[in-house]
Amino acid sequence: MISGQNTDTTDMDLDDMSFNGQSVNMTEDEDTMAVEAHVRALVLLEDALKKKEWLLLDREIEYEKSQELNPNCPFLHQQLVLDLSHKLQEVQLLKNGDSAAETRVYPYPDSVNILLGQSFWESEEYLDEGSRPGALILAASQILGYSENILDTYGAGTLTASDICAAFETWMNHNGVYRNGIYTCCGEALRDSVCEESSMSHSLLPYMNESDETDLKKATLDILCDCQKKCLLVNLIEKPQALLTLPWFPIITTSLVQELIDKLKQVKFKCDTRADGMKIAYTDPRTTNIIYVGNLFWKQKDYLSRGSRLGTIILYVAQLLKHPHIFDGDTKDITSETTVEHQGSISPRSLKETLNKNIHNHNRDPPLPLKNCTPSNIGDSHFSKSETYGKHTADTICAAFEIWMSHKGSYENGSYTCCMETAPYSVCNNSVMRSCLSELQSCLKDFV
Template sequence: MTEIENRMAVEAHIRTLTILHDALNKKGLLLAEPGRDYGLQAASIPLICPQLVEDLIQTLRQVEFLKYNPKQDEDGVGAIYPASSAQVIGLYKGFWKRHENLKNVSRPGALIKAAALILGYHDYDQSWLTAGLEEDGRLVLTANHICEAFEIWMGHKGKYMNDSYTCCGETSEHSVCELSDMRYFLHCKIDEEQKEIAENSRKATQKILFDAWNKGLIVDDGLLIRLQQAMETVPLITTSLLADLMKKLDMVTFKCDNKPKNEVLNAYPGDPEKSVMYLCPFFWKQSDQLWPGSRFGSLILCASQMLGYSHILETSSPKDPTGQQKWDPMTADDICAAFEHWMVHREPYVEGSYSCCGEENKYSVCRESLMGLQLRERLPEVQGLKAHGPRSEV
């Protein structure tokens, strides 16, 4: 190899080992647990277990690189078994044209494939020898499958800018992605029981939102500016914001995240274009009555984030404020608090009603809540605020 080719090969070697070590560090999110049943989809997804990654690392630590000039115009790498005990990876001329960072058709991917070949995994042209599934229903891996697992299933979808990836915030350039497709396949499957709870929680949350309008606990958009100074400590909800929340919740698709990056999350928004909402382990343990720390509050909080309102823990404000944000800056937590703290019933739901106000509907807000008292004190005409609200109950 030329001096430049040798340097590029050494750099690719170091990057590949760094990527494999990163996968081991994130094994709880990205690597499969041996013996675990991952369902029918495992027949088409290349699941990688920690032991295989360790074997790839051990193999790559021992290899030597040679420039390989085959008679045919081949692209990439090849694993060569010489007569000696040394393991050699031959680098074809196409290797130097590949991407230097992990992505489809990359040098790290090519070296991972070559290491898999040395370990005895077949290439595509020999995959028919082992076509089919393992006893537990998993795909029979080939060297190409293992390469795809890293390049496609665990690769970053965002760009590396300002010392971090835009998709997940990872600061190491040579790494796998905590928010990759592999992570979501392994940990975001929602079972039938969870699906039923999520759908019931959605319907109950929409009933609560409608009830807030029905009881005059929200304000007309035109009155918001007049009330802001008089009620600056109260998070006021407008009719347009309420309508946006109901519309967003109606569009949401639920997925489960058994291992969120932030272990204290109850729910968080996914791809805004797909309106995906991820429900975390704490969500299933939350109360099914509107109260601080309820499932309904979590859905309202997450829906607010999907509308562009920032979480209270975030320091950045929305670049393009919409709706109520234009004239009343507030956070998703403020919106959640308006329902969970300011509109909530002060007494529990017992024997079919709330004793604080006599309301029989469990999924409701309270006329005698702090919000109700504040609005009646500041706005005597509160009963006339329903003209532009939702047309019918969910």
């Protein structure tokens, strides 16, 4: 029950409650805000229980064991959320008469009173970091005996009350916005709800089978190491002005490939087998070394080419290295549509023929895009090719391997028909990238 009317402190044993401050009557607006926050907190807890399959641990699973999934994530048991809901249904909300006081709860596990300070009324209305519903979940956790932080002594278990609050306000909360009656991240219509596509959900997904992970890592590392052996990479270009005479192509440096190799060795894979089936793969900004793969990932091609599993891994390792999908400023990413979704199409043979024509044409065409369209930045006086070389997006890095370095022949009878390479997970000595780099070397040699 929430009280905004009968809060006379003479009815309470203040010595037993041991709090600093005095409860006073709430205004009508404050009472309305408190009631709404109370209802929202209860609805959020109920929604988490409805979505327990994606957001909560089974009671039987030990909390310490769950930390193997993601040591930074505050996993919650179903029973804990149920206990929070029951406790919040019993509490009485009181207003602290000290205007400088923070929201607080009486430090006794059996208390049913939550004293609200001035910061409560100034908090966010809906679930978010520093929200009113989150504050009530924090208080209910303390009533259950969880310490506010790890330094307190009366807490229960490994979790703290702050962890439990963060589980809702940060880890289970929607990443999208509520627009036109639904959340943009997951399509949920309930305004006061938690998200099945949240970071908590991603953290609870199972790791990939160890043998599959080992095979994928080894194959991708073979690709990255092979491009080093075949000299399809460049070091720092001392004369970047020479690049202005060339059609655009993705220059991949030795240092970038080494970064990809080092990061891939740290990466773990998790499987998202949920029914939507729309995601090939993705990363979560809160997890620095995890790539999540969906059901469609396994339907991609085995060998390196457009729409391959190995190219997908390279793309998302690049994302983990903080390479964006678009360049900063006005310069657009001309390969944004060559990601693992592979929208549109282009013939590799046509691409190579066009490139060769450009290379041998002194009146050079504009920078060559990776798709049959004209980048919006062509002809823009503020756009400099020499400045964009080396400023890769994750997509251009992926395309460099899937399109520019990959074999154009098929792998038959133990070798590729285009160059007779016997290693199945390799790049091609006769690739488009080889032609580009040969022309680059010529330009650098002749450039004055």
